[in-house]
Amino acid sequence: MDTDLINKAKQVLIVPMLVSVLGISGTTGATAQSETMVTVRISTSIDTLDGLLPKIGQDLGIMREHGLELDFRAWPGGATMLADVLEYKADVTHVSAGLVFSAISRGAPLIVLSSNYDIDYSIVASSNIPLPHFYSPYPENIRDFEGKRIGVVARGGATERLVSKVLSDAGLDPISSVEYVSVGTGVGAAGAIMNNQVDFLVVIPPSDQLIDSDAAIPLVDNKSVKSDVYGTDFLFSVFSANAAFVEQSPQTAEAFCSALTETYAFVVDEENRSVVLSYLENDMNLPPALAERMWDEFGMNFNIKLEHDRWEKMRDQVAVLPDWDTATFEPCIRATDIDIAVPTRKASAHGNL
Secondary structure (H helix, E strand, O other), X not given: OOHHHXXXXXXXXXXXXXXXXXXXXXXXXXXXXXXXXXXXXXXXXXXXXXXXXXXXXXXXXXXXXXXXXXXXXXXXXXXXXXXXXXXXXXXXXXXXXXXXXXXXXXXXXXXXXXXXXXXXXXXXXXXXXXXXXXXXXXXXXXXXXXXXXXXXXXXXXXXXXHHHHHHHHOOOOOOOOOEEEEOOOHHHHHHHHHOOOOOEEXXXXXXXXXXXXXXXXXXXXXXXXXXXXXXXXXXXXXXXXXXXXXXXXXXXXHHHHHHHHHHHHHHOOHHXXXXXXXXXXXXXXXXXXXXXXXXXXXXXXXXXXOOHHHHXXXXXOOOOOOOHHHHEOHHHHHHOOOOOOOOXXXXXXXXXX
């Protein structure tokens, strides 16, 4: 990563931003640095944008200013990430609310700390297969899935849940009507559709930036996933923790949420755009133009404020909606309750590549 750029950001941008925007003392960082760091184990994803906040927060030193050292455990799918927390191998993870709510309804000891990121999925079809329902509206166009191979990140995760939802909407059996294929993320997922290993693919950025334009046909774009499949109020990625971690280390959990808030404030500030892009280029091994295009399209998806109204609107999306009072951590609700205007970004200087 560009060390000079990060150091400049730390010295010029972070401290003034924390003091003016969040109203904290400029001596907080120095105090935390002199104390013993507390390690928080984070089960995170591989090559997905929704894992940005804790990673860049660690690299920028924001986590250390709150006395935290993050230990990352990377996995290719949400189900494995969540299992990592439930098996006490990690303290915190960021996966879809649907997975978390389902686990809580079955008695899993999980506490939701904050929101994180709105859904960025889309669905593409291989250009090598017939699509007789292509011009039909959703969900009729999903009928072409029947009998086909569907690429998902991993079995049991949010991408498979999306496929199950669209199949159900189309009147198809979510289990028997298709073959699920685990393809991972990033280059692996892009290669699966380009090399005819799957017929359809649930796409997560940056895979969409890596697929050759002549290899795949957009079928359900991200706008349609948000409006037609789930609805615009759909609560997607959330930070959740093992209940034992929150109960035994409530101050650490709150410090993590406060650090997330400050990191969020940093990444949505247009003045810090070059730092964020530099990080994405290095973390995801992306050419500058692709990193910029991905950020311009999906950078506004971050939303860490966990709102009760949005939680309640998930009632139609899950079998059992957990009780807000017992499934959330009030200090984190307060720590992430900050309204920061997200700027409207200009189109990429590189245009549509």
